[in-house]
Amino acid sequence: MAQPACKTVRDDLVACxxxxxxxxxxxxxxxxxxxxPQELPLQCQHLIxxxxxxxxxxxxxxRRFRGNHLSNPSDRKSAAVDAKLAAQEVAGDVDPAQGR
Known part of the structure; x- marks a missing residue:
C-alpha cells in the first residue's frame, strides 16, 4: 500500500x-x-x-494532473532540507555566501 502524499511532511511537522x-x-x-505559529521556531513555521x-x-x-510537487520522496526531502537550512540561516549558523 502506498503512503499518502503528505505523510512525511506531516510526520516532520509533528516531530518539530x-x-x-x-x-x-x-x-x-x-x-x-x-x-x-508566530511563537513557534522558524523550522516549524516552514513545515506548516x-x-x-x-x-x-x-x-x-x-497539480493532480501534473503531479503534486511534494508527492515525490526526493521533493519532500528537499523541502524539509530547505526548511532546515532557512532556519539555520536565520539563526546565524550558516553563512549565506557559502550557498547550499
Missing amino acids: LLRTDCVIKSGKTPAECIRS TAYSDCKKGLLDMR
Missing part, C-alpha cells in the same frame, strides 16, 4: 512541534500550539507552510 517550548514547557497540545502546500496540492486539479 513536539520539540517546541510550547508543548514541552507550557504543556499545550500541538494543535493548540499551531494556532499561534510545506504541509499546507502539500494538502492544497491534493485538491488543486492542475
Whole structure:
C-alpha cells in the first residue's frame, strides 16, 4: 500500500512541534500550539507552510494532473532540507555566501 502524499511532511511537522517550548514547557497540545505559529521556531513555521502546500496540492486539479510537487520522496526531502537550512540561516549558523 502506498503512503499518502503528505505523510512525511506531516510526520516532520509533528516531530518539530513536539520539540517546541510550547508543548514541552507550557504543556499545550500541538494543535493548540499551531494556532499561534508566530511563537513557534522558524523550522516549524516552514513545515506548516510545506504541509499546507502539500494538502492544497491534493485538491488543486492542475497539480493532480501534473503531479503534486511534494508527492515525490526526493521533493519532500528537499523541502524539509530547505526548511532546515532557512532556519539555520536565520539563526546565524550558516553563512549565506557559502550557498547550499
